Amino acid sequence: MTVRARIETTLTDALAPQRLEVVDESHLHAGHAGARPEGETHFRVRVVSAAFSGMSRVDRHRRVNALLAAELAGPVHALAIDARAPEEPGRP
Template identity: 50%
Template sequence: MSIQARIEEKLQALEPDHLEVENESHMHNVPPNSETHFKVTLASSRFEGLMPVKRHQQVYALLAEELTGPVHALALHLYTPQEWTAREGGSPDSPNCRGGGRQ
């Protein structure tokens, strides 16, 4: 199973209303077909009443194995369903990586 698929599977524990896991490794200075840099956009009612740091801690706990191994970077965009609906623009764009164009 790919790392991206494992991340998607583990995040189902948060019962997401919306989930996007994007492999952004190609934007960084890594070998082709790497799975090291990901962006997660997730909306879940489990985040109701939680500050952002508590939301992040929930995701980090679920992905502890991936974060100690193959995953080098994880961008998290975590919302309640109401916050997600109010965004109207989808997930934020990731910034360009310094040195990401080098190969």
């Protein structure tokens, strides 16, 4: 299973998101610290889930980071997170 697929599965199982987008941005970081030639090191996650209702932005980020701790300890060098509750305006 790819890193991207593991991220998607983990977040889907834990958060039952209304919307989830996992983007591999590794190609944008070629030659930078933590980058590997095979990619899958830098990701952007956009997720909308009722699980985030009533949580601060920091708490939402902490939740996503905790769920993806294994990936962050291994192949993932950087993770950009946009986590929102369904009632919040804006993107994702």
